[in-house]
Amino acid sequence: MPDSNITVSSAPHISRPLSTRKIMIDVIIGLMPAMAAAGYYFRIYAVILIAVCVVSAVVTEWLCNLIRKKPNSLGDFSAVVTGIILALSLPPGLPAWAAIIGSSFAIAIGKMVFGGLGANIFNPAMVGRTFLTACFGVLMTTWMVPATVDPAMPKIAADNTLPITQATPLAFSKQAIKTASGADVANKQLKATFTGQVGGCLGETSAMALLAGGLYLFIRRTISIHIPLAALVSAFAFAAVFNLINPDVYISPLMHLTSGAMLLGVFFIATDPVTAPLTMRGMWIFGIGVGLIIMLIRIVGEYPEGVMYAVLLMNAVTPLIDRLCKRVPAGGRPSVS
Amino acid sequence: MTLTNMRITPKGRFTFRGGVHPPESKTFSQQGEIQPVPAGKQVSIMLCQHIGAVCQPTVKKNDAVQAGQKIGDSDAFVSAPVHSPVNGKVKEIGLRSHSVLGRSPAVVIEADAENNPLKQPTFGRFTNDFDADGFSIEQICSAVRDAGLVGMGGAGFPTRVKIEPNPRLPKKTMIINGCECEPYITCDYRIMLEWTNQIIAGIKLAKKTSGCSEVLIAIEDNKPKAIEVMNSALESCTNTDGIKVVCVKTKYPQGGERQLIKAILGKNVPTGGIPPAIGVVVLNVATTAAIAEAVVLNQPLTHRVVTVTGEGINRTGNYYVPIGMTVEELVNHCGGLAEDAIRVVLGGPMMGIAVADLTKPVTKTTGAITVLTEKQVGWGKLAEHRNRTACIHCGRCLQACPEHLNPTIIAHAVRKNLLDKAKDYYINACIECGCCSYACPANIELTGHIKTGKILLAKRKND
Numbered sequence: 137m138p139d140s141n142i143t144v145s146s147a148p149h150i151s152r153p154l155s156t157r158k159i160m161i162d163v164i165i166g167l168m169p170a171m172a173a174a175g176y177y178f179r180i181y182a183v184i185l186i187a188v189c190v191v192s193a194v195v196t197e198w199l200c201n202l203i204r205k206k207p208n209s210l211g212d213f214s215a216v217v218t219g220i221i222l223a224l225s226l227p228p229g230l231p232a233w234a235a236i237i238g239s240s241f242a243i244a245i246g247k248m249v250f251g252g253l254g255a256n257i258f259n260p261a262m263v264g265r266t267f268l269t270a271c272f273g274v275l276m277t278t279w280m281v282p283a284t285v286d287p288a289m290p291k292i293a294a295d296n297t298l299p300i301t302q303a304t305p306l307a308f309s310k311q312a313i314k315t316a317s318g319a320d321v322a323n324k325q326l327k328a329t330f331t332g333q334v335g336g337c338l339g340e341t342s343a344m345a346l347l348a349g350g351l352y353l354f355i356r357r358t359i360s361i362h363i364p365l366a367a368l369v370s371a372f373a374f375a376a377v378f379n380l381i382n383p384d385v386y387i388s389p390l391m392h393l394t395s396g397a398m399l400l401g402v403f404f405i406a407t408d409p410v411t412a413p414l415t416m417r418g419m420w421i422f423g424i425g426v427g428l429i430i431m432l433i434r435i436v437g438e439y440p441e442g443v444m445y446a447v448l449l450m451n452a453v454t455p456l457i458d459r460l461c462k463r464v465p466a467g468g469r470p471s472v473s
Numbered sequence: 474m475t476l477t478n479m480r481i482t483p484k485g486r487f488t489f490r491g492g493v494h495p496p497e498s499k500t501f502s503q504q505g506e507i508q509p510v511p512a513g514k515q516v517s518i519m520l521c522q523h524i525g526a527v528c529q530p531t532v533k534k535n536d537a538v539q540a541g542q543k544i545g546d547s548d549a550f551v552s553a554p555v556h557s558p559v560n561g562k563v564k565e566i567g568l569r570s571h572s573v574l575g576r577s578p579a580v581v582i583e584a585d586a587e588n589n590p591l592k593q594p595t596f597g598r599f600t601n602d603f604d605a606d607g608f609s610i611e612q613i614c615s616a617v618r619d620a621g622l623v624g625m626g627g628a629g630f631p632t633r634v635k636i637e638p639n640p641r642l643p644k645k646t647m648i649i650n651g652c653e654c655e656p657y658i659t660c661d662y663r664i665m666l667e668w669t670n671q672i673i674a675g676i677k678l679a680k681k682t683s684g685c686s687e688v689l690i691a692i693e694d695n696k697p698k699a700i701e702v703m704n705s706a707l708e709s710c711t712n713t714d715g716i717k718v719v720c721v722k723t724k725y726p727q728g729g730e731r732q733l734i735k736a737i738l739g740k741n742v743p744t745g746g747i748p749p750a751i752g753v754v755v756l757n758v759a760t761t762a763a764i765a766e767a768v769v770l771n772q773p774l775t776h777r778v779v780t781v782t783g784e785g786i787n788r789t790g791n792y793y794v795p796i797g798m799t800v801e802e803l804v805n806h807c808g809g810l811a812e813d814a815i816r817v818v819l820g821g822p823m824m825g826i827a828v829a830d831l832t833k834p835v836t837k838t839t840g841a842i843t844v845l846t847e848k849q850v851g852w853g854k855l856a857e858h859r860n861r862t863a864c865i866h867c868g869r870c871l872q873a874c875p876e877h878l879n880p881t882i883i884a885h886a887v888r889k890n891l892l893d894k895a896k897d898y899y900i901n902a903c904i905e906c907g908c909c910s911y912a913c914p915a916n917i918e919l920t921g922h923i924k925t926g927k928i929l930l931a932k933r934k935n936d
Contacts, residue, residue: 141815143850144827146921148907149818150495150656150849154869154914156862212862254863254915360868409867414879416871458882465902466490466735466877467744 160213162358166349173332173342177282178228186223188232192239193219200248214253221261224339228280238268258451259411279335304336305395306440309387319387329394343394350403359407366423367402374431401443411451418461425450485694487736488722491875493908495656502782503659505790512559516797517569520578522836523623524630525551536563544580553631554621558775558795559584572819572826596668601710605677613682620767621774626757629838636683645752647685651692652728655821658841660778661758663791665699669706675761688716695723726906730755744902781807785814785844801831818843823907862915870909880909884919887926895926
C-alpha cells in the first residue's frame, strides 16, 4: 500500500486552475493593445520607457525581498504590471533615468514597504508617478508629438517653444476654461484622441487600444465592470452638465472620456484589486468617486488632468468603503448574535 | 393527476446567487450499477454517526449479535441508534478513529465467517402501487427512529426529528434532494436510477408523516437520465399527487439545503435558522429510500451506497457497503489505490475530509470515497502555477460565496485571532461549502481558516 504518499489538508481538495500569476498575465495581455499603440505613435521612446520601467520594477522588488529576507515574489508578475502601467502613464520624452527613479520608488515605497503584494494601500504605479510629478514637474508635463503626425501640419500647441512638443487636448480644455472660450478647438480632436494621434502620456493617447484591452479583461472576467462603468458614467454626467451649461467653455463629455488618462485609469489602474474595495456596492462607490474626482480636478481644479490623484484619493478611502459596505448574509442578519 | 401537463425544462432555471462550477468528474462511476460488498472480518460501528447525543452501547464484550440488532442507543431526543450490519460477536467496545470527531467510542464486531449472507439492496420489494395509508404517523416515526435513520447527504441530522409533525413549525413543502452537486459522487444518481420505486415509497411515507402538501424532487440538469426516470416513475406510480420533479441548474453547492430552498422556492432560510422555520423540510434521496426500507421492511440502517471514485483508484463504482467497514477494506475491494494516489477523501473533493489513516470506518454519512492524484490536488508538476500568494483582494471569494459572506476578511480575522471581528462578519453563517477556497487565485485555504474560527468561537463560548 502506498500509504506514505497520502497527504491531508482542509477541504476543498480541488481548486480552480487560476492563480495570481494568471491574473497578472491577463492584465499584461490587456495592456498589449495600449503598448502596441504607444510603440506605433512614439516608436523608440515607448520601447525604452516600457523596458526601463519593467526592468527597474523587477530589480527593485528582487532587491527588496533580498533585504527583507523574504522569498522571491517575482513569480506573481505583479512588478511587471506595475512597471508597464507606470511606463504607460509617463510622458514619452521622459529621460530613462527619471523613469528608473519613478519605477523603483513605485515598487519600494508604493508596495514593498507595506509588505509586498496585497498589503499596499495605494496603487504602486500611481505612487511612482506622483513622486515623479513632484520631483520633475517640467519633464512630466512636456508632451511629445506622435511620430505619425505630419510635421507640416500646423501645431495646435499652446506652448510651441520646443518643436517636438504640443499641448494635450486636456491642456486645451483647461485653457478654454481659463479664457472662457475655444472649447470647440479641443472638441475637434475627438477623432484623434480615439485613435491616439495626440500628445499625451505614452499609453493613454489611444482610446481605441485601451477600450480593446479593457474589453478583453472584462470578457476574461479579470476585472469586473463595476468600477470602470461607475467611473465613466459619473465622469460623463459631470462633464455633460458643464458642457450643457456652456459649450464654449467646457469641452464635450465624450472628449473628456477619450482624452487624458481616463480610460487607462478606469480600466487598468482603478481596477487594481489590491487597492479597490471588495464588495460590489463598494466598487460602485469607488468608481463613482474616481469619476467625480477626475472631473472636479479637470474642470474646477488647477491641473488639466486628475486621474492619478483621483485614484490615490479613492485608494485612501477604500478601507473605509469596505467597512461601510458590509455584506448582508443570504439569510439576513442573525436575530441573535 | 396534474402530472400529465408537467413539463421538464431541459435546462434548469432555478438557482441561487454565488457558487462555483468545478469539473463534474462524474463519468468515473456514473455507469456503475450498485453492487453489494461483503463485510470483512470485523466491522467498527461508531457510536456517534449523527448530529446529537452520542449513543451508549447496549451490548457488552463477547455478546453475540445478529445482523440488524441494535448495539447502541440514547435517550436523547436528537439522536439515532446504531445497529450491527453482520452476525457475529462483540470483540471490543473502545475508541476508534472517526473522520470528524477524532477518536471516539465504537463497537467492534467480529463477523461470523460462516453465517453471514451478503445483504442485497431491497428495491425489488417495492412496487409502483405502494400506499402509505397502511401506516400510521406514529408507526412511521418510531420505525424511522428505531432504524437509526439520519440524513445521508452528509450532515447526519436524525431523520425522525425532521419529518415528525411539529405543531409549532408546520411544514408545507418537502424537497427531496437529488442534486448531488458535489463533483465525482454518483451514489444518489444511481439510487435514483435503480431504486426509483423505493424512493417514491419513502417519499409517500415522509409526506404523510410531515404533513407536507407539496413534494419537489430536485435534480440538477446534468442528470437528464435521473430526471427522466423519476418522471416516468411518478407517472406510473399511484397516489403521487403533489409530488413532482424540479430541474435545477448545475452549480455547486446547489445541493446545500439553504441554496436549494432559495433556488426552488425563492425563500431564504434565516441565518442561524433551520428550514422548518419557513415550513420546509429537505431530505436526501438516499434517506427517503432508507425510510421506505425501515418502515415497510423493518430493516435498520446498516448498509448504505458509497461511491468509490477518482483518478487514484483502480476500480471505480457504486457499492452497497456495510456501515462500519473500514475505508481500507473498501478500497482493497476496488482494486486498491493507484500508484499516484495522493489523497483519500471521505466524501467529495469540495467538502470531504481527507484521511491519512485508512482504518477509519464508513459511517452513515459517508457518501463517497474519492481518491485524487497530484494532478487534481494541484501539487507536483503544477506546483509552480499553484503557488500561494498573499490575498490580492480580488473579491472572487465574495462572488463565489453562496451565503453572501466576506470570506477573505473572515479568514484574515481568524488568522490574526480577531474572533470578534470574524463574528461581526457573520462567520457562523458559513456553510463550509469550500467555494471560496476553490475560487481563490492566491490559493489561500479560506474555508480551512473559517472552519478553525468557528471551532475557536464555539470553544470560547463553552469556556
